[in-house]
Amino acid sequence: MGNSNKNTIINKIKQVIPKKIIASVPFELEEQFDQVQLKNTIYRLKILTIAMFAFKLISLLIYIVTNGHIIQSGRLAQLLFFEQRIFNIANSYNFTIIIMFYILISIFSKKNNTLFLWMLCYIFIILNFISINIAMLFTDSDIQILYLFSTTLFLNIFIPNFKPKIFLWTSVLFYLATMGILANHFPFYYSGGIQFFILNTFIAILVIKIIQYNNNVKVFVNMARINALNEKLSELSITDELTKLNNRRAFMDYMDIVWKQSHRLKLPLSVLMLDVDFFKKYNDSKGHLEGDNVLIAIAQCLKSKLKRDTDFIARFGGEEFVCLLPYIEKEKAVNFAQDLVKSIENLNIHHPMNENSEYVTISAGMAIIIPDENYSQKQLLDEADKALYIAKQSGRNRVIIK
Numbered sequence: 001m002g003n004s005n006k007n008t009i010i011n012k013i014k015q016v017i018p019k020k021i022i023a024s025v026p027f028e029l030e031e032q033f034d035q036v037q038l039k040n041t042i043y044r045l046k047i048l049t050i051a052m053f054a055f056k057l058i059s060l061l062i063y064i065v066t067n068g069h070i071i072q073s074g075r076l077a078q079l080l081f082f083e084q085r086i087f088n089i090a091n092s093y094n095f096t097i098i099i100m101f102y103i104l105i106s107i108f109s110k111k112n113n114t115l116f117l118w119m120l121c122y123i124f125i126i127l128n129f130i131s132i133n134i135a136m137l138f139t140d141s142d143i144q145i146l147y148l149f150s151t152t153l154f155l156n157i158f159i160p161n162f163k164p165k166i167f168l169w170t171s172v173l174f175y176l177a178t179m180g181i182l183a184n185h186f187p188f189y190y191s192g193g194i195q196f197f198i199l200n201t202f203i204a205i206l207v208i209k210i211i212q213y214n215n216n217v218k219v220f221v222n223m224a225r226i227n228a229l230n231e232k233l234s235e236l237s238i239t240d241e242l243t244k245l246n247n248r249r250a251f252m253d254y255m256d257i258v259w260k261q262s263h264r265l266k267l268p269l270s271v272l273m274l275d276v277d278f279f280k281k282y283n284d285s286k287g288h289l290e291g292d293n294v295l296i297a298i299a300q301c302l303k304s305k306l307k308r309d310t311d312f313i314a315r316f317g318g319e320e321f322v323c324l325l326p327y328i329e330k331e332k333a334v335n336f337a338q339d340l341v342k343s344i345e346n347l348n349i350h351h352p353m354n355e356n357s358e359y360v361t362i363s364a365g366m367a368i369i370i371p372d373e374n375y376s377q378k379q380l381l382d383e384a385d386k387a388l389y390i391a392k393q394s395g396r397n398r399v400i401i402k
Helices: 002-016 027-065 075-081 084-111 114-137 142-158 164-185 194-238 248-265 279-286 288-305 330-345 377-393
Strands: 269-276 312-317 320-326 362-369 399-401
Touching (some): 027 114, 084 114, 114 142, 194 248, 248 269, 248 377, 269 288, 269 330, 288 312, 288 330
C-alpha cells in the first residue's frame, strides 16, 4: 500500500516537471520554425540598430555642443556617456558595428541566404557584447557596470529569437567576462552583494528567455497543426473522395472566377458535360466496387488530358463529370472534347452491357459562349446538359455541341 502511494506521488511529480528544459521543435517543422525565428530576429535587430544609432548620434551631438563638459555633470550624464575615453573607444566601435550590420543584413535579406543571415545576427550580438565589455574596462563606476550589464543582456537576449544553445553560450560568456571585470576593478564590491545581484539578474533573464522560447515553440507548433488541419479540411471540402478530382462546389467557385474574367476580356468559355455510358448496367453486371474503379480510372484519364493551367475538371455527381475550358477557340475546344471521348474508350475497360462498344465509353455535351449580361452560368451549364442528352439519344460515345 505504501509503495503504491509512493509511486502515485512520483508519477504526479513527473507529470509536473517538464521532460526537457528547452522545448524541441518537431523535425518536419524545424525549417519553417527557423525561418519564422530568423524573420522576427532580423526585424527586431533592425529596429534595435536604428534605435542604437539614434541614441549614439544624439550622444555625439550633445558631446560636441557641450564640448565634453556634460560628461562630468551629474549621475545621468555618467550613465549615458561615461568618461571621454569610453566614448571615444566604445562609441566609435558601436557606430561601426551598427552601420555594417544594417547594410549587410539589408543586402543578404534580399538574397534569402538563411545561413549567412543567422551568422550576421550572431556576430552582431557577440560584437555588441565585446564592445560593452570594453566600455566596462574603462569605467570607474560600479553603477555604470550594472547599468551596462543589465540593459545589454536584456536587449540582446530578448530581442533576437536565437536558438537556445546560442543565447545560452553567448550570455554565459558575457556574464563571465562582466564578473571578471568587476572582480578586477572593484574587489571590495565584488566580495559584497553586487556579484549576487548580477548573478540573480543573469539567471532571471535566462529563465524568462527559456520560458519565452518554449512558449514560442508551443504556439508555433499548435498553429502549424491547426493550419495543416484547416488545409486538410478545406481540401476535403472541395475534393471528391472517390476520384480525388475537384468536386461540384470547387467547380462552381472556379467557374464564377473564370466567368467574370471572360466577361471582362470578351473571351470564349466552353463547358463540357461528360457522362459514362450505360453505367448502371455496368454496376449491375460487375458490381459497385468495379464501378468505383471505373470512375477512378476515367477521372485519372480525364485529368491527364488537361494541358493548360486554366482548364478545370471535376466530378459533378454520380457518373457525371464536367470540364471547363476558358479562353479557347471553338475548333480547339471541339477537338479536345473528341479526344477526351476517344481516350476513355482506348482505356479498353471491358463493358459487357454497352450496346455501342465492347468497352466503357462516355458521351459529351458542349456549350460555348462569350459571357455577357444577357447570359448566366446556369444557362451555360443547362445548354451543355441538353447537348449531353442529345449525345445520349443519338448513339452515345460522341460529342454534341449546343
